[in-house]
Amino acid sequence: MNILHTSDWHLGHSLYGRRRYGEFQAFLSWLLELIRRENVEVLLLAGDVFDSALPGTQAQALYYGFLRDVSAPDSPCRHVVVISGNHDSPTFLDAPGGLLSAMHIHVVGRAREPEEECLLLNGADGSPALVACAVPFLRDRDLYRASDGDGADERDARMAEGMKEHYRRAALEAERLRAGRDIPVLAMGHLFAAGGQAFGDDGVRDLRVGSLGQVSADVFPPLFDYVALGHLHSAQKVHGEERLRYAGSPLPMGFDEAARPREVRLLSTKGRNVSSRGVAVPSFQRLERVEGSLADIEKALRKLSQEKESVWAEVVHTGSEPVADLRERVEDMARGPLEILRVRNLRVLPEGMEADPEQETLEELGVEDVFERKLKDAFPERAKDDPALEDLRVLFREAVAAAREKEQSCAS
Numbered sequence: 053m054n055i056l057h058t059s060d061w062h063l064g065h066s067l068y069g070r071r072r073y074g075e076f077q078a079f080l081s082w083l084l085e086l087i088r089r090e091n092v093e094v095l096l097l098a099g100d101v102f103d104s105a106l107p108g109t110q111a112q113a114l115y116y117g118f119l120r121d122v123s124a125p126d127s128p129c130r131h132v133v134v135i136s137g138n139h140d141s142p143t144f145l146d147a148p149g150g151l152l153s154a155m156h157i158h159v160v161g162r163a164r165e166p167e168e169e170c171l172l173l174n175g176a177d178g179s180p181a182l183v184a185c186a187v188p189f190l191r192d193r194d195l196y197r198a199s200d201g202d203g204a205d206e207r208d209a210r211m212a213e214g215m216k217e218h219y220r221r222a223a224l225e226a227e228r229l230r231a232g233r234d235i236p237v238l239a240m241g242h243l244f245a246a247g248g249q250a251f252g253d254d255g256v257r258d259l260r261v262g263s264l265g266q267v268s269a270d271v272f273p274p275l276f277d278y279v280a281l282g283h284l285h286s287a288q289k290v291h292g293e294e295r296l297r298y299a300g301s302p303l304p305m306g307f308d309e310a311a312r313p314r315e316v317r318l319l320s321t322k323g324r325n326v327s328s329r330g331v332a333v334p335s336f337q338r339l340e341r342v343e344g345s346l347a348d349i350e351k352a353l354r355k356l357s358q359e360k361e362s363v364w365a366e367v368v369h370t371g372s373e374p375v376a377d378l379r380e381r382v383e384d385m386a387r388g389p390l391e392i393l394r395v396r397n398l399r400v401l402p403e404g405m406e407a408d409p410e411q412e413t414l415e416e417l418g419v420e421d422v423f424e425r426k427l428k429d430a431f432p433e434r435a436k437d438d439p440a441l442e443d444l445r446v447l448f449r450e451a452v453a454a455a456r457e458k459e460q461s462c463a464s
């Protein structure tokens with residue numbers, strides 16, 4: 053039986069104010085095609101379906117349109133299992149659960165008792181083919197009752213203990229459901245497994261120890277034949293264990309991760325044996341980072357302006373010469389298919405001189421950089437990854453995207 057593991061779609065994500073619906077649509081069409089071609093019978097979606105807790109109507113339309121197509125009579129896919137990630141609203145995902153379950157789409161948004169998260173799924177012949185432990189992103193409150201005076205260390209220890217207990221109970225239930233059959237047990241999770249790697253602006257913003265604190269690989273009992281993970285955006289296995297896999301996000305969530313290969317994971321099962329291979333996801337939007345002195349930048353941008361396909365670029369000035377009006381000059385250099393999404397000035401200063409934030413000029417900063425500075429001024433006592441700040445960032449990005457769209461429709 054063929055199974056597909058994917059995660060971190062982040063539907064609704066915008067890149068520096070640019071909406072990405074075209075890319076999402078292209079990815080979902082590609083995925084449907086792959087599911088048909090590879091005769092995929094079960095699809096596992098390991099969290100961060102949406103980029104925000106209250107996704108816009110277009111992001112929702114993409115999700116439901118895809119679910120309709122993947123469960124259409126002509127699709128080989130018999131079951132879809134979806135768990136929530138830290139970006140998703142658990143209750144929002146759960147809301148249509150009753151309706152979706154009639155289409156064999158199993159959604160676990162809110163954490164339940166571990167036993168209730170386990171499913172016995174049938175194959176084409178109607179007999180049990182696998183057990184899935186659909187454990188969603190677990191929040192602090194799902195795992196333990198905090199008592200006053202708990203220090204950070206106690207909280208971490210209790211989180212780790214709670215998570216281990218959750219997966220232990222899920223494994224027991226899986227064993228019961230399997231009832232001695234020669235079928236595999238697949239677990240899911242949205243968490244940061246220790247040993248995993250996040251790269252640059254990986255979109256993984258909360259690496260703090262705590263709600264997404266690192267959990268060690270021994271959280272997953274050996275009974276699990278494969279663990280389909282979400283949260284880290286680069287495809288990887290954990291601690292060299294073939295059965296512990298991150299599928300990674302199919303679309304790069306920033307320029308830092310643009311150069312890394314994207315994939316979905318195709319599993320093939322035989323009895324309890326699970327083997328898997330990565331299937332490369334094509335790029336649906338070219339992203340380029342251009343770095344160097346103003347002369348280097350100009351040369352590179354001229355070249356990119358000749359391309360046939362659309363290019364979104366980030367420009368990083370690292371020259372030693374000061375450049376006035378960097379943003380304006382760079383934007384003037386972009387032609388044709390080339391759009392500049394972000395300009396950063398990392399001018400190399402003569403030795404002994406420290407970068408002085410007071411000297412920062414507004415035109416070197418992107419709107420998101422300015423917003424970050426303002427957040428810091430307004431809430432100096434909050435941690436950078438405070439969920440309340442994260443909500444404000446999401447709202448801000450929405451507002452920027454809406455403003456840009458308006459600007460474009462006025463211009464055209």
Ligand SMILES: [Mn+2]
Pocket residue numbers: 060100137139255283284
């Ligand atoms: Mn994610």
